[in-house]
Amino acid sequence: MKSSTPLAPRRKPRQSRAQVTCDAIITATAQILVKDGYDAASTNHVARVAGVSVGSVYQYFSSKEALVMAVMERYRAEGLTDLEEGMARLSGATLREALRLLIRQVLAKKAENPRLHQVLVEQLPRMRQLQQVDPYAVRMLRLVRDFLQPHAREVRPKDLDMAAFIIFNTVESLTHVALSSRPDYLTREAYVDELCALVLGYLQPTRESVRRPPARTSRTRTAATRKSRSARNR
């Protein structure tokens, strides 16, 4: 349908005024994506909103796709940075604590600008057809894997790459799908609990992994919990 044009920005602006223009264009694109969706983000519309001429848009972006790509890039770079920082702050936390923090962060990030998130995720497959590899996804997975690595022995899955893939995508998807079809879940602490239970139950199926607040002596607690649950379910 479309000959594959390179999606990378066309030229790196050298003069500062060019940088301003370039930023304005990306920002305008994001705005339109949020307000009116992908189809409304025509290059002319973007130019108009950015307060520049179409020509300027094409000076920096070789196509409409490149434009969306740039927004995506920016958004995902943020996500990556956030996650990196989040993880940096995690030293000393238990796996359970760490997971809860990270899941909460992912939810918060997406809830921050749900519309943009939504539109970008919807366009991802389209972009992937054009870009063979998705360096962002690769780095994200690596991050999760590196997070799991030190816990390798406490954790059931042997294939940490697959585990990272599963965990990352589970959290992403469940956040995303809640966002679009059960927004009420996003504000319910129970949902976070369940996500944590899901991931922890996957990583450490023999532990009781859901009760909050975290107990001190895991062995005893587990036994207790198990008993009490049987009681409840009776």
Next chain:
Amino acid sequence: MKSSTPLAPRRKPRQSRAQVTCDAIITATAQILVKDGYDAASTNHVARVAGVSVGSVYQYFSSKEALVMAVMERYRAEGLTDLEEGMARLSGATLREALRLLIRQVLAKKAENPRLHQVLVEQLPRMRQLQQVDPYAVRMLRLVRDFLQPHAREVRPKDLDMAAFIIFNTVESLTHVALSSRPDYLTREAYVDELCALVLGYLQPTRESVRRPPARTSRTRTAATRKSRSARNR
């Protein structure tokens, strides 16, 4: 952008000839979606492939969206039926066995026509904007919930609706994402194992839920594992 037209087929054709035409149109649309993607599925193209005139397409479908919607409807109806039948065949199976069967079925279904699945999933959000509620999703969730209900006492989550939501979307998403970015996973039994572990670990976190074939001496081994892990975590 677009005035919201009703997406239901325009007329239920009563004559069998008309039914044939209508089917041909849906089939043609599906074909094109699979072969060339959403953008290529122009109404004229569909008409040509279906061997009818554009006029006839508009006789049965009020818009392009209605067309895609019909394909989606058909595809999802199949999925629903499959799941219903799958569940019907489940009587007597343990939760673990049942889950494995169902997960395998979902994977198989999607792998059957990955391209169509992909395109339709990509278009889902677009459709959702037009249809506020997604009756298919509702029924799917109900099905999963009804499946969980009899196991309510063996299972940790108390909010079975949320559990159904989480399980259903987890399996769907992980199948989908594997399809598009890790097709190799689809053929690896280990991936099915992990999905089962994920869901079972969520539903029954205190049980050992992954080893295959299912261990007979689970209690002992579980205890042992638990001990060694506690040791490590100390």
Next chain:
Amino acid sequence: MKSSTPLAPRRKPRQSRAQVTCDAIITATAQILVKDGYDAASTNHVARVAGVSVGSVYQYFSSKEALVMAVMERYRAEGLTDLEEGMARLSGATLREALRLLIRQVLAKKAENPRLHQVLVEQLPRMRQLQQVDPYAVRMLRLVRDFLQPHAREVRPKDLDMAAFIIFNTVESLTHVALSSRPDYLTREAYVDELCALVLGYLQPTRESVRRPPARTSRTRTAATRKSRSARNR
């Protein structure tokens, strides 16, 4: 720069109203080419002048080039037919007489619509890049060759294909160039004389080939002419 699109008309119109539209489009294109030149013949402009929508233009012609091609085709078909008819009327004429008639006809044809002729000739090379072979040119040359064939023994050149090529292009070019840079020549009988002299001198260098009116007994006349000319040149 441009991926090579097929230049043949897109669809043969089946309904008569379509034929009307199609003709109107070609006629409008020709008009614009004549009045404003190639660059002005934008598809929108053509549509406007033809009194149809751009969409209709693209229904029948796959690109702007196809449009010009159609005009060319029509114009050249006329030229071919004219030449065929002209030759049919030639039975019994001597080579000299025949040539004079044909040359006069070519000149007349081009003078008939000089502007159109000019524009089309200018665009020929562009079209040739798109169409590998030029069937019209082939047929024209064959026509000239077939005209020479019966005279093969009266005529000096042995390679009749090359002779046809040379004669045809000489007459064409000299007509064309006169048209664009010496329009005064077109109305001067002397110019026709010279063209005849050129071609005849090429075909039959030993004959005296220019004097008008045609003499009866060629042998005597030739001798006489030769003598008188020497006298003049003295």
Next chain:
Amino acid sequence: MKSSTPLAPRRKPRQSRAQVTCDAIITATAQILVKDGYDAASTNHVARVAGVSVGSVYQYFSSKEALVMAVMERYRAEGLTDLEEGMARLSGATLREALRLLIRQVLAKKAENPRLHQVLVEQLPRMRQLQQVDPYAVRMLRLVRDFLQPHAREVRPKDLDMAAFIIFNTVESLTHVALSSRPDYLTREAYVDELCALVLGYLQPTRESVRRPPARTSRTRTAATRKSRSARNR
């Protein structure tokens, strides 16, 4: 369409550095014309290839047309000089010898850079619309006329201006058309022979003008030929 801007270079650069820039621009234009054709020769592209900014291009050339014009000018000036030199070397040669040399030279010149020649010839008409008179053509014709002048008495045509026009354009056109549609002819000595025959037959129709090497006993053979032909024609 376009307001008629003067086509002469904007400023004659006096500083040598500027001259270098100016040359670089013309050379770049020529290069692009050769490699990618007229449409690809955008001013920005030219600037990039020339290693200057668009602004600099417009410092020296008032428009894109002026740019192409400059290339044309340069190319044609070469042609003119070549012809002048060629003629200067001709003293003592017979008309026949002279013609053969000149024709060969024209062919060689065009074959030297066929692509450039082609592009420029295609653009000639466009340029002519802007420049009413073509001083180059005028000078070329004068040159040919001056060449004919001394032979005025050996030569049939009396209107030497028209003769120059015809000869010049015949040779030019037949070279050009061979270049673009019968490149094989360019390397065949027979083609040169035929061109010579054409021109000589035009200038001196009573002489035998084609046999090569030039016959010494032309009178006898000519007579013989004439006889046999008359016989055939009888």
Next chain:
DNA sequence: GATGAATGAGAATTCATTCAT
């Protein structure tokens, strides 16, 4: 019911040209 010709708004993209720095 069916056809397919016609529509036309609107999309992406280019490129000659200007002008502030």
Next chain:
DNA sequence: GATGAATGAATTCTCATTCAT
């Protein structure tokens, strides 16, 4: 003199949709 960012009119072409036959 030189730069290159910015311009924006203009162009090609598509496609969902309508409606006369």
